[in-house]
Amino acid sequence: MSRKKQVNDLRSALELLETVPGQLIETDIEVDPHAELSGVYRHVGSGGTVMRPTKEGPAMIFNNIKGFDNARVAIGLLASRKRVGLLLDADPKKLGYHLMMAVKNPIPPIVIDKNDAKCQEVIHYADEPGFDLRKLVPAPTNTEEDAGPYITLGMCYASDPENGDSDITIHRLCIQSKDEISMFFTPGARHLGVFREKAEAMGKPLPISISIGVDPAIEIASCFEPPTTPLGFNELDIAGALRNSPVELTKCLTINENCIANAEYVIEGELLPNVTVREDQNTNTGKAMPEFPGYTGEAKDVPVIKVKAVTHRVNPIMQSCIGPSEEHRSMAGIPTEASIFQMIDRAMPGRLQNVYAPPCGNGKYVIIIQFKKSVQSDEGRQRQAALLAFSAFSELKHVFLVDEDVDIFDMNDVMWAMTTRFQGNEDAIFIPGVRCHPLDPSSTPEFSSSIRDVGIACKAIFDCTVPFDQKQHFTRAKFMDIDENKWAEYIK
Structure with a gap:
């Protein structure tokens, strides 16, 4: 297939979906980001291992978020293999092969001037009066039992404090206070975990940016794991290959790190050394959020990000997903297919x-x-x-x-x-x-x-x-x- 519109960010992805019947719907009905938004989309199109009734359906935009002015939430963008194929301009049945070829032909990201970075059109510094993440970022909860509002599609970008190698991954991020976010690490499974451990051994915080609302190619590429992408491999190189054009980064304003230049939101902060917090400290439910197997994850003691700033585009679009949805299967599963395809075909x-x-x-x-x-x-x-x-x-x-x-x-x-x-x-x-x-x-x-x-x-x-x-x-x-x-x- 061949699309007419080039996709390079969330907005161009949504514009493409608008041209294809049955792939995108939106509503102006007010929705509560606490459980209701995900509860609605469960019926519309979440699929995956979500408790039935659910189904595969269109992506959805909520234009009226309770408690937030001039903010929208998009969900389910990748909750359909057909839609992923459309967004990556590839045959849905050959996506694993398509991603494997991208791994073999990486294109590294570039850094552009901050004056050209759309993600910094509006700036909120954490040391300003009235700063509050909970009022700036309309992160939904999946269920009423969640430990708090979760950023489920935050592209976490950090660098190795020893050699400067950078990488991007998705983590479970819970907003804990006006300027703190907890970050869950699966043991031994992510490059950023290695970076954090190295910084902690030095007694230093690890600068980290969280870009939300980006090109779907970045979201899928970020889910590759070793041995396909060993330590030192930046998954943004795969996203560049998928678009045949380098991903554009820009310098953060308050930390020595980069972020996705055309993201809808960017959160700048530092992972604090030797500081942890219980994920459910504000709810005491003992639970975190629904994870991909279909069960709610147990709340853990996890590291803390101290937020320095939030930047965003004018009239930003928050992007979210339901933990056990078909969207997770797309992001985790298609890179898995590519990794296995590469290993077996080589042998x-x-x-x-x-x-x-x-x-x-x-x-x-x-x-x-x-x-x-x-x-x-x-x-x-x-x-x-x-x-x-x-x-x-x-x-x-x-x-x-x-x-x-x-x-x-x-x-x-x-x-x-x-x-x-x-x-x-x-x-x-x-x-x-x-x-x-x-x-x-x-x-x-x-x-x-x-x-x-x-x-x-x-x-x-x-x-x-x-x-x-x-x-x-x-x-x-x-x-x-x-x-x-x-x-x-x-x-x-």
């Missing part, structure tokens, strides 16, 4: 047909691999491909292997393959005692005595492929290829 070129991270795993836990066996010696390589997938993405829990005649984007077709091409005693391979992800509630010693620590799981491979020497007995019924144009009225 055994030509056999891998496609990779898909389905909504049930919300981008991290489940992968479907479409593998083609062309000769007898390919038998068994499909299981080797699954092992490579676990190496490419450590948080992966389950891999389904299917043949080239199975539609990996249709879970009914995948389950059909499992029903007719799988025997549990022969085709299920279990790998116990492997580190996975701490947010999986079944990965705890309390759930199973075989688990030694939180976040350890039994990874599993479900080989639903036909043995090569039996392929002739598993040929699907062939139907006539029709003239789709002739019958378009009926099959659209």
